[in-house]
Amino acid sequence: xxxxxxxxxxxxxxxxxxxxxxxxxxxxxxxxxxxxxxxxxxxxxxxxxxxxxxxxxxxxxxxxxxxxxxxxxxxxxxxxxxxxxxxxxxxxxxxxxxxxxxxxxxxxxxxxxxxxxxxxxxxxxxxxxxxxxxxxxxxxxxxxxxxxxxxxxxxxxxxxxxxxxxxxxxxxxxxxxxxxxxxxxxxxxxxxxxxxxxxxxxxxxxxxxxxxxxxxxxxxxxxxxxxxxxxxxxxxxxxxxxxxxxxxxxxxxxxxxxxxxxxxxxxxxxxxxxxxxxxxxxxxxx
Amino acid sequence: xxxxxxxxxxxxxxxxxxxxxxxxxxxxxxxxxxxxxxxxxxxxxxxxxxxxxxxxxxxxxxxxxxxxxxxxxxxxxxxxxxxxxxxxxxxxxxxxxxxxxxxxxxxxxxxxxxxxxxxxxxxxxxxxxxxxxxxxxxxxxxxxxxxxxxxxxxxxxxxxxxxxxxxxxxxxxxxxxxxxxxxxxxxxxxxxxxxxxxxxxxxxxxxxxxxxxxxxxxxxxxxxxxxxxxxxxxxxxxxxxxxxxxxxxxxxxxxxxxxxxxxxxxxxxxxxxxxxxxxxxxxxxxxxxxxxxxxxxxxxxxxxxxxxxxxxxxxxxxxxxxxxxxxxxxxxxx
Numbered sequence: 001x002x003x004x005x006x007x008x009x010x011x012x013x014x015x016x017x018x019x020x021x022x023x024x025x026x027x028x029x030x031x032x033x034x035x036x037x038x039x040x041x042x043x044x045x046x047x048x049x050x051x052x053x054x055x056x057x058x059x060x061x062x063x064x065x066x067x068x069x070x071x072x073x074x075x076x077x078x079x080x081x082x083x084x085x086x087x088x089x090x091x092x093x094x095x096x097x098x099x100x101x102x103x104x105x106x107x108x109x110x111x112x113x114x115x116x117x118x119x120x121x122x123x124x125x126x127x128x129x130x131x132x133x134x135x136x137x138x139x140x141x142x143x144x145x146x147x148x149x150x151x152x153x154x155x156x157x158x159x160x161x162x163x164x165x166x167x168x169x170x171x172x173x174x175x176x177x178x179x180x181x182x183x184x185x186x187x188x189x190x191x192x193x194x195x196x197x198x199x200x201x202x203x204x205x206x207x208x209x210x211x212x213x214x215x216x217x218x219x220x221x222x223x224x225x226x227x228x229x230x231x232x233x234x235x236x237x238x239x240x241x242x243x244x245x246x247x248x249x250x251x252x253x254x255x256x257x258x259x260x261x262x263x264x265x266x267x268x269x270x271x272x273x274x275x276x277x278x279x280x281x282x283x284x285x286x
Numbered sequence: 287x288x289x290x291x292x293x294x295x296x297x298x299x300x301x302x303x304x305x306x307x308x309x310x311x312x313x314x315x316x317x318x319x320x321x322x323x324x325x326x327x328x329x330x331x332x333x334x335x336x337x338x339x340x341x342x343x344x345x346x347x348x349x350x351x352x353x354x355x356x357x358x359x360x361x362x363x364x365x366x367x368x369x370x371x372x373x374x375x376x377x378x379x380x381x382x383x384x385x386x387x388x389x390x391x392x393x394x395x396x397x398x399x400x401x402x403x404x405x406x407x408x409x410x411x412x413x414x415x416x417x418x419x420x421x422x423x424x425x426x427x428x429x430x431x432x433x434x435x436x437x438x439x440x441x442x443x444x445x446x447x448x449x450x451x452x453x454x455x456x457x458x459x460x461x462x463x464x465x466x467x468x469x470x471x472x473x474x475x476x477x478x479x480x481x482x483x484x485x486x487x488x489x490x491x492x493x494x495x496x497x498x499x500x501x502x503x504x505x506x507x508x509x510x511x512x513x514x515x516x517x518x519x520x521x522x523x524x525x526x527x528x529x530x531x532x533x534x535x536x537x538x539x540x541x542x543x544x545x546x547x548x549x550x551x552x553x554x555x556x557x558x559x560x561x562x563x564x565x566x567x568x569x570x571x572x573x574x575x576x577x578x579x580x581x582x583x584x585x586x587x588x589x590x591x592x593x594x595x596x597x598x599x600x601x602x603x604x605x606x607x608x609x610x611x612x613x614x615x616x617x618x619x620x
Contacts (some may be wrong), residue, residue, distance in 0.1 A: 115424070119422065184496045202494070235521075237523050237525065238521060238524075238579070239528065242559065266517075268517055269517060269518065269521050269587070273579075274586070277579050277583070
């Protein structure tokens with residue numbers, strides 16, 4: 001839905017010159033994606049510029065460990081507050097542009113910029129203001145050979161029109177890094193609904209990575225339904241189905257394991273083998 | 287058709303003992319003499335009563351039963367006995383559901399024997415034998431009608447796979463009855479004919495199963511195997527190769543060939559299954575989460591599964607029916 005004109009790209013594949021946007025469904029997704037961006041940047045000694053609500057915000061990806069001095073700069077949004085309590089987008093952008101320019105004078109190979117821009121939607125004519133800010137950022141990032149930016153927006157605040165407009169103004173839509181990826185299988189976390197998206201083929205050669213990804217999503221969930229998006233799954237073996245049923249059985253009492261968008265060839269197998277063999281699994285959206 | 291089996295937390299107990307009787311008949315009257323008391327007893331006793339026969343026999347039974355026919359569910363043999371493992375799964379589910387409801391499943395069945403190939407006949411005879419083990423705890427009553435016009439071997443085998451013969455209202459023990467696993471072992475004592483010389487062979491050394499499926503798909507796409515059966519074959523062969531890689535001994539070889547009306551996919555390794563290894567002949571009970579159901583599922587997915595294991599190694603042969611259209615590959619008549 002966000003892909004109308006943006007290219008989807010995992011956060012680790014963003015390159016200098018990319019001005020990506022993230023329409024997060026909640027704090028979990030925001031911290032997961034932005035956390036990867038910040039953590040990878042600090043580990044590679046990139047400059048990271050983070051526009052946050054206040055200076056002492058809990059930056060995702062830090063895991064409580066302070067970064068090397070100078071690598072991370074937090075621009076507190078609170079500093080751009082007008083006397084009437086609202087934000088002055090001009091001052092926010094000015095501060096951001098100043099930090100980017102300062103970093104470009106340094107010898108960083110890459111400058112990572114990320115900002116939660118949801119606040120702009122609170123301004124009068126919020127969407128117009130947001131798009132105006134985005135154009136400013138675009139002008140700072142695009143011609144650069146060193147700057148990569150992610151603009152974060154709370155998806156729950158966006159109308160369909162706003163999503164269209166944002167997709168049209170960003171070349172890239174950033175997605176979480178896959179939990180696992182090789183030439184045969186890709187496993188990606190999903191956040192709305194909570195679960196995993198499986199692409200490719202799944203058999204005993206990759207049961208271990210499925211197990212890891214399932215455990216990670218279970219650890220992060222709080223008893224709600226877990227959804228597996230199977231739209232891109234061309235094959236699943238009996239052992240993997242067994243693993244899913246085992247997870248469902250272990251979760252008895254919590255929400256079920258729901259299999260969404262099951263391709264017709266997988267459904268043929270399930271019906272031949274019998275759903276009763278796999279108690280706790282439920283077919284979700286077709 | 288989906289496999290349905292109730293997920294039960296406890297198994298119902300049925301006071302009646304399981305029975306599995308053969309009813310040989312020459313004429314329709316012989317069949318009615320044995321079938322009517324069997325059906326009426328069930329109707330009066332509140333059983334779930336099924337008559338799985340030909341359409342002509344449905345008519346005859348309805349006419350003779352009169353108003354009592356309302357207490358009988360009629361099904362056609364050709365559809366009911368379409369696939370050995372799926373038949374076993376579905377009928378066992380009915381028996382277990384009935385037992386759970388403190389009822390008894392009572393089936394007058396007339397298995398389809400005509401038009402079956404030699405291997406199919408053996409599989410259905412195996413099902414008749416396994417029925418004695420699979421249904422033992424369900425209390426089901428099963429009466430199997432066998433026409434004496436069937437090939438002599440079919441009727442003779444029925445006396446080895448049914449503990450008793452029904453004649454009218456009387457029941458006689460079959461002296462030739464064989465314990466189900468002994469009968470099964472005897473069927474599997476005959477060696478398999480060797481794979482044809484021109485089979486397509488793949489030595490499985492790479493552990494990535496993805497390439498094995500690509501190989502099988504390439505072969506199957508040049509045959510008339512329908513797409514949904516190809517998917518079933520891919521799941522089955524992945525399971526069998528996974529088992530061989532985990533529990534067998536190298537070298538592991540995959541062979542593919544066509545026989546008249548069948549695609550055959552064989553996996554051999556040099557390991558030897560222990561006595562304890564199940565052959566997946568009885569559906570596992572889905573109680574308390576998922577159990578190991580691999581080989582049983584493989585039987586549901588393929589038309590016929592043949593297993594031979596011994597000191598010389600293990601062979602699992604998967605057979606899938608292919609529609610009768612001109613094949614583009616050489617057809618072997620093994």
